[in-house]
Amino acid sequence: MNFDKNLPYSQIGTKKGKPMLPKKLQTLLSQKLQEKRTDGTYKAERIIQGPQGPEISLADASKPVLNFCANNYLGLSNHPAIKEAAQKTLETHGFGMSSVRFICGTQDIHKELEQAVSAFLGTEDTILYTSCFDANGGLFENLLGAEDVIISASLNHASIIDGVRLCKAQRKVFQYDKLNELEECLLGSQTDGLKVVVTDGVFSMEGLLAPLDRIAPLCRKYGAILVVDDSHATGFMGENGRGTAEHCGVQEEVDLFTSTFGKALGGASGGYISGKKECVEWFRNCSRPYLFSNSLAPSLVGGALKALEIIRGEEGDTLRARLHENTRYFREKMMACGFRINESPHPIVPIMLGEATVAAGMAEDLLKEGIYVIGFSYPVVPKGAARIRVQISAAHTREQLDLAITAFERLGKRYGVVEWWSDGVME
Ligand SMILES: Cc1ncc(COP(=O)(O)O)c(C=O)c1O
Structure with missing residues (x-):
């Protein structure tokens, strides 16, 4: 193979030429990947331009988005x-x-x-x-x-x-x-x-x-x-x-x-x-x-x-208190909106949606509204138990939490996934 030392990084892998993989493996992989795209389980990676935080810039979004999918529980990632x-x-x-x-x-x-x-x-x-x-x-x-x-x-x-x-x-x-x-x-x-x-x-x-x-x-x-x-x-x-x-x-x-x-x-x-x-x-x-x-x-x-x-130290106590208060607030409001979520004191809040295509579609639409979350589906979670996993951070402000809740509520109604409660009792 000829190596082009001057090829820009962004063009690596785009050059046409002799296939490097045996045909059989190439066909198999492209079929399997297509299946993943069809059933909503394909994992695309979004590119963040800048540090991790409650608000981030994504390469494919025109303005900054609120980040609700990092494990940045105490907001220390860019401390x-x-x-x-x-x-x-x-x-x-x-x-x-x-x-x-x-x-x-x-x-x-x-x-x-x-x-x-x-x-x-x-x-x-x-x-x-x-x-x-x-x-x-x-x-x-x-x-x-x-x-x-x-x-x-x-x-x-x-x-x-x-x-x-x-x-x-x-x-x-x-x-x-x-x-x-x-x-x-x-x-x-x-x-x-x-x-x-x-x-x-x-x-x-x-x-x-x-x-x-x-x-x-x-x-x-x-x-x-x-x-x-x-x-x-x-x-x-x-x-x-x-x-x-x-x-x-x-x-x-x-x-x-x-x-x-x-x-x-x-x-x-x-x-x-x-x-x-x-x-x-x-x-x-x-x-x-x-x-x-x-x-x-x-x-x-x-x-x-x-x-x-x-x-x-003391800062740790303050951050923990803020994280738990944010978690309690978000969970309560989302439940009141009619979303199906489990009871837990933890800042991981899975919004249960069932079908992989619903979780992927809703996550995509939330991003358009400036809320970055990820839909999880099989094999990461069982089939039929697809969800959007929201992760709360001590670094989220009340205003940011409210923006996310409002966007979820609007889309939840559009997708018909806030019908889980009858007479205030979770089904
Ligand atoms: C429960 C659990 N254990 C282990 C790991 C792996 O941690 P690390 O990223 O340090 O390899 C993760 C990360 O997702 C996790 O959630």
């Missing part, structure tokens, strides 16, 4: 003090590590961030990963063997499912909120090996909380290890923002937490496992995404340290 900390760390610790942690990729700040996370959560030790996807991918494989059992909640994130798949332990699934199912799984696991229960703290497509106050005692009763992925709760759920376990009053009873720096904690990237020190030491020696992948970049570490400092 001046976090950016300054990241910039400073860039100066003091350089751009990249060019190494994995155990060769020559561990700096003082990596250790500092691990200690800061442990201090925040009240755990014994923490190990950093370049994402929470990697943390979940590296947790199970070398910890558990064929004699062990993993009991996984039904709505768990893809990264837990993939992490579990990598290990040889027996697998069981319980419906995330059915404690009798969990108990049956625990009782039915006649093994001399380990029992591990793993659940998201908050299920990302639903905004529903795992009932950790009831899961933890069962784990204790049957001697199971409890692992919680708290990606959608760290920083803002619970009185001090420690997450779902704090919210449920069982912070001390979780053996291992996994979470991300890519959502409320500044929203850049990076993840961790935090908990029992013996486990963390084992992961440093045997967890493959840690051993065989580059260290978290220094500027990300510096930014995450500042984000944690903010979250643990």
Whole structure:
């Protein structure tokens, strides 16, 4: 193939020439992608011009739009003090590590961030990963063997499912909120090996909380290890923002937490496992995404340290209070409009719409009204359970929330999806 060094980036991939793919694969992929376009499950990416925030500029929109689909729960993604900390760390610790942690990729700040996370959560030790996807991918494989059992909640994130798949332990699934199912799984696991229960703290497509106050005692009763992925709760759920376990009053009873720096904690990237020190030491020696992948970049570490400092201070309290007040307001108003949404204190608010084409069409029309939201459909959620997932932030103003509610109401009527209530009772 001839490489044209002067081809503008925007024209990469547009040159006509000999097809690079075998014809069979090309035909298959184009058929499958067409199917996705037809059934409304094709995922197009919108280009943001500028930083993340409650109001953003999109490349294909004529004016700025209000953003209701970021995990920017506390509004820290473009926080001046976090950016300054990241910039400073860039100066003091350089751009990249060019190494994995155990060769020559561990700096003082990596250790500092691990200690800061442990201090925040009240755990014994923490190990950093370049994402929470990697943390979940590296947790199970070398910890558990064929004699062990993993009991996984039904709505768990893809990264837990993939992490579990990598290990040889027996697998069981319980419906995330059915404690009798969990108990049956625990009782039915006649093994001399380990029992591990793993659940998201908050299920990302639903905004529903795992009932950790009831899961933890069962784990204790049957001697199971409890692992919680708290990606959608760290920083803002619970009185001090420690997450779902704090919210449920069982912070001390979780053996291992996994979470991300890519959502409320500044929203850049990076993840961790935090908990029992013996486990963390084992992961440093045997967890493959840690051993065989580059260290978290220094500027990300510096930014995450500042984000944690903010979250643990007075500003964190203020932002959490604002986030929960915004969430309560939005949920109440949307329910009053007649939309079908679940009951939860969480800023993920799924507006249930049923058909993928309705969710995609309505999201598209909302964008025309200046409200940026995303329709989710199969395979991300079950068939027939398509929805628009709204995400509230502490950075949204009351006026912005009202603009979104008004636009939803107008379009909800047009699409005929606000008929879910009869006599004030949800069907
Ligand atoms: C529950 C859960 N776990 C893990 C992840 C992955 O986090 P990261 O972006 O750090 O890989 C996500 C992100 O969507 C998530 O929602």
